[in-house]
Amino acid sequence: MNWTERDLKVIWHPYTQMQTAAPPIPIVRGEGALLFDDEGKAYLDAVSSWWVNIHGHAHPYIAQKVSEQLRTLEHVIFAGFTHPTAILLAEQLLAILPQNQQKVFYSDNGSTAVEVALKMCMQFWSNQGKPRTKILALKNAYHGDTFGAMSVSARSAFTASFDPYLFEVEFIDLPNAENLESIKKQVSGIKTETCCFIFEPLVQGSAGMLMYEAKYLDQLMAHCRKENILLIADEVMTGFGRTGKRFACDHLQEKPDLMCFSKGLTGGTMPLGITTCSNQIYEAFLSEDKHKTLFHGHSFTANPVACAAALASMELFLQPKTMENIQRICKRHQLFADKNSTHPKLKTIRQTGTILAMEWNTESGTSYFSNLRDRLYQFFLAKNIILRPLGNILYFLTPYCITDAQLNQLYEAVEDALEQF
Numbered sequence: 090m091n092w093t094e095r096d097l098k099v100i101w102h103p104y105t106q107m108q109t110a111a112p113p114i115p116i117v118r119g120e121g122a123l124l125f126d127d128e129g130k131a132y133l134d135a136v137s138s139w140w141v142n143i144h145g146h147a148h149p150y151i152a153q154k155v156s157e158q159l160r161t162l163e164h165v166i167f168a169g170f171t172h173p174t175a176i177l178l179a180e181q182l183l184a185i186l187p188q189n190q191q192k193v194f195y196s197d198n199g200s201t202a203v204e205v206a207l208k209m210c211m212q213f214w215s216n217q218g219k220p221r222t223k224i225l226a227l228k229n230a231y232h233g234d235t236f237g238a239m240s241v242s243a244r245s246a247f248t249a250s251f252d253p254y255l256f257e258v259e260f261i262d263l264p265n266a267e268n269l270e271s272i273k274k275q276v277s278g279i280k281t282e283t284c285c286f287i288f289e290p291l292v293q294g295s296a297g298m299l300m301y302e303a304k305y306l307d308q309l310m311a312h313c314r315k316e317n318i319l320l321i322a323d324e325v326m327t328g329f330g331r332t333g334k335r336f337a338c339d340h341l342q343e344k345p346d347l348m349c350f351s352k353g354l355t356g357g358t359m360p361l362g363i364t365t366c367s368n369q370i371y372e373a374f375l376s377e378d379k380h381k382t383l384f385h386g387h388s389f390t391a392n393p394v395a396c397a398a399a400l401a402s403m404e405l406f407l408q409p410k411t412m413e414n415i416q417r418i419c420k421r422h423q424l425f426a427d428k429n430s431t432h433p434k435l436k437t438i439r440q441t442g443t444i445l446a447m448e449w450n451t452e453s454g455t456s457y458f459s460n461l462r463d464r465l466y467q468f469f470l471a472k473n474i475i476l477r478p479l480g481n482i483l484y485f486l487t488p489y490c491i492t493d494a495q496l497n498q499l500y501e502a503v504e505d506a507l508e509q510f
Contacts, residue, residue, distance in 0.1 A: 091115075092127055111467075119146025122491040124475070133474045133495055135487050140294070140326050142357030144405050145490040151356050151401040158397035167195065167390040174396040181403055182363065185335055187344040190365040194383075195391035199325035199351035200233025202362035203287070205385055206321045206347045207237045209366060210285035213319065213373045216381045223279055225286035225318065228260045231295035232287065232323055241287050243296070246457065259283070263293075264305035273312045280316035285346075287321040290337035291441055294326040297482040298446035300439050303340040310343035319370070320345040329353035329406055330415045330489065333442030346370055356402030361395040414489040418443045421493070422485070425500050434507045446484040447503065449510065465506060472502050 090098075092115035102113060116132075118125040122145060124132045137143065144151070158174060165172055179193035194209075196202050207224070214221045224241055231247075232238040239248050240255040248255065259279060261272050276283070290306060293299040310320055322345035327337035331353070334340060338348065347370060350363040374383050389395075405411060422445040426438045429447070436448040451461055459480040469476045476483060483506075485499060 121145040122488045136477050141352045142488050143353040144356045145488045154397045154401035158394050162393045174393045175391040178396045178400050189367045191368045192371045194364045196362035198360050198362045200235040200238040202349035202364045203232045203238040205364040210319045216373050221284035223282040224258050226258050229296035263301040264309045283318045285319040286313045289323050297479045298484045300441045307343050321347045323349045325351045333419050355398040358398040359395050449481040451481045
């Protein structure tokens with residue numbers, strides 16, 4: 090049996106209807122923005138393997154640092170113990186975050202980073218004897234697949250089987266010039282019950298790369314702060330350069346109380362989650378009363394190997410060349426967007442930083458289950474390009490090492506698709 094046949098006998102893949110999906114393609118090697126299958130065919134990874142890879146596949150520097158760490162310390166329990174790699178990573182991350190971020194809590198992935206943030210906010214109030222039961226989130230939100238993260242995500246086909254078990258959330262519209270004042274009134278109406286407001290800053294990824302302006306988010310955050318509502322920025326997708334700055338929150342004047350990270354954190358090398366918070370949050374858990382402890386942890390909390398990968402990725406991220414590449418991609422995307430902004434096949438083409446999204450005109454409107462999705466996916470795969478449309482929305486989220494020639498390959502393929510679909 091080949092690798093695909095062996096896979097189908099034993100593996101259940103994520104977000105995949107196993108009865109109807111095409112057989113999985115075995116990938117055996119990666120280099121830069123390319124992935125290679127078991128027959129040597131190269132694929133351009135234009136979605137950074139689910140948005141995680143920022144420096145390119147099998148990056149030699151990250152591999153070197155991971156190898157060195159494996160030969161020194163592979164893991165240690167993180168309750169009652171610590172290790173240099175976790176300390177260094179926390180120090181270096183906090184140094185480039187908003188100044189109010191002063192403590193790092195480690196977990197496993199984006200969903201758990203969100204879970205931790207929600208639990209911190211809920212217990213922040215209960216530790217003070219002032220429990221608050223409501224959470225604010227944006228309509229169309231996606232924050233992960235664990236139960237807390239699902240609860241603060243939009244109710245959809247993704248959550249339908251679990252809706253009876255999800256806690257109540259007050260969903261609000263994306264803020265804009267027309268609705269901002271009405272949203273503020275909505276927030277003020279429940280302020281004494283509201284624990285926190287969680288949001289994906291500037292770009293809602295899984296919703297279809299929906300984008301909104303920093304100035305309106307700033308005003309909404311300021312209003313929430315005036316009403317004594319804690320602020321959680323979910324930067325799992327937007328962090329580490331995706332929006333053209335180091336973090337999406339760098340576009341804002343207001344700063345969140347908590348931030349969530351994963352995906353690009355390790356350069357796409359291995360799982361790691363981080364929740365950062367202000368001293369105000371942290372100090373609400375300091376007590377002689379052990380019941381006020383944050384009772385959350387993972388067996389692999391602050392795994393030294395994952396922390397080593399993140400440290401190496403951070404070092405690469407902070408090099409001037411990386412920001413030059415980010416700005417190069419931003420400018421190339423903008424030129425392509427301007428060129429195709431009035432294309433009759435496209436409802437919209439939108440861009441924030443290195444994220445470019447194209448929404449096809451379809452009779453059914455925007456839908457994750459649009460038939461166009463599968464046709465576009467197969468069309469690009471036949472051109473050796475990995476794109477994973479969100480229904481009728483095609484998007485680019487590439488590694489920063491992508492070359493101009495590879496970007497041209499993407500743009501030309503999209504123009505071909507616009508001719509056919």
